[in-house]
Amino acid sequence: MEDWIRIFGLLLTAGILCLLLRRTGPEFGTAAAVAGCLAGTLLLLKLCSPLLEFVRALSAQTGIDRRFLAPVLKSVGIGALTQFTAAFCEDCGQATLAKVAVTGGTVLVLCVCLPLFQAVLSLTAALSGG
Amino acid sequence: MEIDLIFKIAAVGIIISILNQVLVRTGREEQATMTTLAGLVVVLMIVVQRIAELFGLVKELFHF
Numbered sequence: 551m552e553d554w555i556r557i558f559g560l561l562l563t564a565g566i567l568c569l570l571l572r573r574t575g576p577e578f579g580t581a582a583a584v585a586g587c588l589a590g591t592l593l594l595l596k597l598c599s600p601l602l603e604f605v606r607a608l609s610a611q612t613g614i615d616r617r618f619l620a621p622v623l624k625s626v627g628i629g630a631l632t633q634f635t636a637a638f639c640e641d642c643g644q645a646t647l648a649k650v651a652v653t654g655g656t657v658l659v660l661c662v663c664l665p666l667f668q669a670v671l672s673l674t675a676a677l678s679g680g
Numbered sequence: 681m682e683i684d685l686i687f688k689i690a691a692v693g694i695i696i697s698i699l700n701q702v703l704v705r706t707g708r709e710e711q712a713t714m715t716t717l718a719g720l721v722v723v724l725m726i727v728v729q730r731i732a733e734l735f736g737l738v739k740e741l742f743h744f
Binding site for chain 1: 682683685686687689690692693694696697700716719720723724726727730731733734735737738739741742743744
């Protein structure tokens, strides 16, 4: 609970400082916003680590192959980084860069999930006797 | 402490803004631009270190 309060406090402080800095120097306002986002994301990801450990333990107990779990976790990581990068680019007023970041993230997720698609394809072929 | 990062950037921004105003009022626009640029580079250096930290954490957490 204290961690959440700390994150909310940090984000609120960053927002107020951004408002203050945008009047005098817009580039420093954007930098402060990015720093606030970074600090918040770092704290959030540190909070998420027990959750990820639980998912890994659950997959080990249920006997799910690590080959199939790894792309899912990697996709979550790529999604988080893509969202952060796209939001940063949009804050800087560069919507095109944000769209490129989103497209890059999508392509990267598809590449990471390729072994899953191949496994589904081979399973379907085996079931249909091909 | 994470909040120190934001306060550090805000402090640099405020100092650079004051310096910028003083230099512009005294008719030294080129120096004002250079000061702003230097401040921006300093801030970017701080932010880039944290971005590297974030990417490292994501790599570690999601087993890249």
